[in-house]
Amino acid sequence: MEEALTMARLAAADGTGTIVATPHALHSRFRPEQEAVAEAFNRLSAALAENRIPLRLQQAAEVSFAPDLRTQLEAHPELTVNGQGRYVLTELPFVGYPTYVTEVCFDLLLHGIVPIIAHPERSQHLQQHPHLLYELVAQGVMVQVNAGSLLGQFGPEAEAAARLFVRHRMVHLLGSDAHNSQKRPPVLQEAASVVAELGGEELARNVTVLWPGDILAGIYVQVAEPIPIKYHGPIRSSGRPVGLWQRIKARWGANASSGG
Numbered sequence: 001m002e003e004a005l006t007m008a009r010l011a012a013a014d015g016t017g018t019i020v021a022t023p024h025a026l027h028s029r030f031r032p033e034q035e036a037v038a039e040a041f042n043r044l045s046a047a048l049a050e051n052r053i054p055l056r057l058q059q060a061a062e063v064s065f066a067p068d069l070r071t072q073l074e075a076h077p078e079l080t081v082n083g084q085g086r087y088v089l090t091e092l093p094f095v096g097y098p099t100y101v102t103e104v105c106f107d108l109l110l111h112g113i114v115p116i117i118a119h120p121e122r123s124q125h126l127q128q129h130p131h132l133l134y135e136l137v138a139q140g141v142m143v144q145v146n147a148g149s150l151l152g153q154f155g156p157e158a159e160a161a162a163r164l165f166v167r168h169r170m171v172h173l174l175g176s177d178a179h180n181s182q183k184r185p186p187v188l189q190e191a192a193s194v195v196a197e198l199g200g201e202e203l204a205r206n207v208t209v210l211w212p213g214d215i216l217a218g219i220y221v222q223v224a225e226p227i228p229i230k231y232h233g234p235i236r237s238s239g240r241p242v243g244l245w246q247r248i249k250a251r252w253g254a255n256a257s258s259g260g
């Protein structure tokens, strides 16, 4: 509780008015009981009021992507944002890329549930093939990048991908992905200024205030058309394809580190 309150004070001091708590769900390793999550949520909400911390707490989850995601969400609407059944924050694997991503996203959209992909800039596959994310966004999928990615905290590849996604208007939300008060704190301001630098002040405001507000209200957001990525390979954050030599080096490096 002490750590949670420290985090809440950090967020409030950074200008955050509402925090959406997104514990993992349907995850292979982290699977908290929903009852325990609800109980912790209520306890923390009460503690915020008691300690006069000006922060609203709302509930959602970071749901692991799965072939049966839609039926899982219909059985557990509490995993969607505010339990409204309209938006779901979902996480793709960091390594590899499931064959059913497009199909599952399309199925969710058809049923009125908008998938919000959590930190796609951290997926190795999407770093190498950003056009795949463009195709999802063009279909109506939304994207949340981590504030820390834009600041280089998840490595140069994630940083470059996050910047590319912002430039191509493929980013709709900025997430703190906060885990604690020290290494992964709940702050957004610094990253929001990077968004402003890359995509303009209006976009920075949209991804931190306007669109998250609509999502929490259960309103379907009208976002700008993304700028197409047509090239089917890795792209620099400047928008130019990565050179052949760098691609060979990256491939060789990946093979070397995986021991094969």
Ligand SMILES: [Fe+2]
Residues within 6 Å of the ligand: 062, 091, 118, 119
């Ligand atoms: Fe995540």
